[in-house]
Amino acid sequence: MDKKLLNAFIISVFLHIVLVFVLFVGDFTPEAKPKKNTAIAQEVKPIQATVIDANKLQKAINKIKKQKADDKAAEKKRLQNIEKRASDAKKRRTKEEARIKKLEKQLKKKEQEKKRADKAAKESSKKAAKADKIRKQKEQEQQKSEDAAAQARTKRLNAEAAAKKSDDLRKKQIAERKRQEKAAAEQTVREQQLAEQMAAEMATRNKARKQQMMSEIQRFAALITSVIDQNMINDRSTMEGKSCKLLISLAPSGFVTQARVVSGDAVVCAAAKRAVYKAGTLPVSKDPEVFKEMRNIDVIVVPEF
Secondary structure: OOHHHHHHHHHHHHHHHHHHHHHHHOOOOOOOOOOOOOHHHOOOOOOOOOOOOHHHHHHHHHHHHHHHHHOHHHHHHHHHHHHHHHHHHHHHHHHHHHHHHHHHHHHHHHHHHHHHHHHHHHHHHHHHHHHHHHHHHHHHHHHHHHHHHHHHHHHHHHHHHHHHHHHHHHHHHHHHHHHHHHHHHHHHHHHHHHHHHHHHHHHHHHHHHHHHHHHHHHHHHHHHHHHHHHHOOOOHHHHOOOOEEEEEEEOOOOEEEEEEEEEEOHHHHHHHHHHHHHHOEOOOOOOHHHHHHHOEEEEEEOOOO
16 A cells, blocks of 8 residues: 555544544533633634644643633634534545545555565565575585685695694604714713723722832831841751741731741741741731731741841
């Protein structure tokens, strides 16, 4: 239905309702002395075909009732105006009804045309919707394909990145292993050189120490031999040109714990043993290492004349 025709129809119906309401509700009893110069005495303007709000209508009705109570005379004049407007409205209504009938025919025709247009539009909309559905399906398929390609590309790039990272790590590990092997080899060489150097130094020290100890042992052996000679009674006729080798065991204090004949002349050996025991205590080194080597010391006694 045309919007303008519909609005006109609604306005016409509403005006008829208002007119009927006023005719039934209004009090049209005449009064003897109407007041002059009242606001209600003003001529009511012709009703215009406009949409009236329900709240405004109620306010107007309340105002009319108040005016009726305040001024009966003004109500009479208003009634006359209303009657005149009612007559005019009746004429307009008759004319409006004819126009409405014509409009209704036009509306029916337009409605039929609209139905046909709606049907055609609906069919066209269905076709468009179907076409749009097909288009969206194609777009979705294309999007899926693009997404799959993007995922495959991302997966490939990630795999390449992971492979590169793994290769870099492997190369780094190889380089680090080579560096460590080189460092270990260098360390081994240094340690070996240090060990050889220490061994050489130790050998030198041991040799020097051994020579020192041997020298000390020889010195104390000479001292012990001297003590034995001092305490030994020599006889040229039986001892000249003869000797005796003794193995003497000593305590840390130098005390003789034992004297044994290793080899030599019996007379010389007997005299030498007596001299050892006579001395009782022989010179010994205070150095524990030297004493350890000389606690069982061999001495050769050669009588001197």
